[in-house]
Amino acid sequence: PPPPPPPTTFTTRIPVPLSARGAVIGAKGVVIREIAAKAKASVTLDDGIATIQAQSSEALEDAKEMIMAIIERLGSPTYKATVELPREICGAIVGPKGATIRAIEHKTQATIRVEDYVAMISAPSERSLQSAQEMITALVEAKRAPSALAPQSPPAPSAVATQAVRGTVDVPMSARTAVFGPKGSFLQEIEAKTKAVVKMEDGTAKITAPSEAALEKARDMIMSKIIQRSTASLPAALSVKGFVPVPANARGAVVGPRGSFIRDIATKTLTHIHMEQDLAIIAAPSDAALQEAKAAIQAVVKASASQQGVPEQVADLVAGEQYAARVSSVHTGVGVVVSLAHEKMLLRVSDLAPTDSLRDIAPGKNITVRYCGAQEHDGVVEHRISRDGVSS
Numbered sequence: 001p002p003p004p005p006p007p008t009t010f011t012t013r014i015p016v017p018l019s020a021r022g023a024v025i026g027a028k029g030v031v032i033r034e035i036a037a038k039a040k041a042s043v044t045l046d047d048g049i050a051t052i053q054a055q056s057s058e059a060l061e062d063a064k065e066m067i068m069a070i071i072e073r074l075g076s077p078t079y080k081a082t083v084e085l086p087r088e089i090c091g092a093i094v095g096p097k098g099a100t101i102r103a104i105e106h107k108t109q110a111t112i113r114v115e116d117y118v119a120m121i122s123a124p125s126e127r128s129l130q131s132a133q134e135m136i137t138a139l140v141e142a143k144r145a146p147s148a149l150a151p152q153s154p155p156a157p158s159a160v161a162t163q164a165v166r167g168t169v170d171v172p173m174s175a176r177t178a179v180f181g182p183k184g185s186f187l188q189e190i191e192a193k194t195k196a197v198v199k200m201e202d203g204t205a206k207i208t209a210p211s212e213a214a215l216e217k218a219r220d221m222i223m224s225k226i227i228q229r230s231t232a233s234l235p236a237a238l239s240v241k242g243f244v245p246v247p248a249n250a251r252g253a254v255v256g257p258r259g260s261f262i263r264d265i266a267t268k269t270l271t272h273i274h275m276e277q278d279l280a281i282i283a284a285p286s287d288a289a290l291q292e293a294k295a296a297i298q299a300v301v302k303a304s305a306s307q308q309g310v311p312e313q314v315a316d317l318v319a320g321e322q323y324a325a326r327v328s329s330v331h332t333g334v335g336v337v338v339s340l341a342h343e344k345m346l347l348r349v350s351d352l353a354p355t356d357s358l359r360d361i362a363p364g365k366n367i368t369v370r371y372c373g374a375q376e377h378d379g380v381v382e383h384r385i386s387r388d389g390v391s392s
Contacts, residue, residue, distance in 0.1 A: 011097070024045055079122070321370070
């Protein structure tokens with residue numbers, strides 16, 4: 001019999017900013033080997049370009065998302081935009097094996113990803129972003145079919161009422177294609193269900209709604225899509241999500257030697273737990289398991305604070321009053337961890353003011369928050385803070 005055909009190899013290349021190259025490689029190459037092992041792909045980094053080769057498109061995407069997450073966290077460009085690509089000419093825009101896009105990246109120093117007929121651009125400067133946008137737009141116009149150049153009827157007037165309410169949701173890079181949807185289908189679905197108009201600009205979903213209820217429903221739909229995308233690789237049974245702020249001085253105690261303590265908590269509670277800067281992010285099969293994992297982590301944090309002489313009690317905070325807080329870390333799609341009255345508290349994306357953007361809130365920045373009180377769940381005390389309605 002004839003020999004079987006060689007397996008198909010999927011290949012992609014990602015420009016890695018200088019500030020993120022060390023993190024992508026890791027000490028003695030441990031991170032890049034871990035990415036390759038988890039994704040079951042070949043990953044190399046040479047001259048600032050990460051080359052990924054895999055036997056399936058799923059493995060290719062898994063490796064790409066892990067690398068992009070590191071780039072976004074440590075070397076993320078400041079300026080972002082998207083350009084929609086007509087389906088019939090998308091391949092021509094990308095070029096053979098991505099050659100055209102890579103040429104634009106080389107000329108503009110921008111990073112470009114094309115998914116679901118949308119070119120997502122990240123750039124280190126406004127000029128770089130504008131150059132990349134202009135080059136892609138010029139290609140679209142040059143390759144567009146003549147019929148597509150026919151005059152289009154103007155869009156119908158927006159149904160949003162005159163007294164509209166507005167809000168925003170910061171969308172992480174890994175979820176932007178899903179939130180946009182093929183040819184904007186998910187944004188159209190939100191508009192059909194909520195009567196709210198949603199526009200994606202530089203990684204932010206800007207919502208204009210006829211009422212507060214419609215605004216919240218649109219926000220919830222977007223956040224559900226973000227969570228669905230960010231936890232897609234986890235088992236479906238781990239459907240209950242939660243977060244526990246972990247101070248820097250307690251992180252080692254929570255994680256343990258080579259992650260042994262946090263793995264032990266996850267095993268005992270049947271949950272998935274991973275650390276992201278000042279947050280322990282938990283995915284659990286039930287609310288009871290989530291609360292059990294939270295309690296175990298908070299017990300370690302409390303014990304660590306006692307051993308180091310850190311005050312355990314929150315100073316007298318009055319619900320509804322405003323207080324100065326200092327940003328400890330920023331987590332795209334989740335929120336901001338702040339220091340307030342010797343405690344680490346999570347300011348969720350949903351509790352940001354409509355005018356806030358995670359891009360403008362950097363670690364070390366002083367912000368004003370409103371304390372909304374504390375709630376106890378199975379012996380675990382959670383403090384709630386908000387930026388919505390804050391005067392400054």
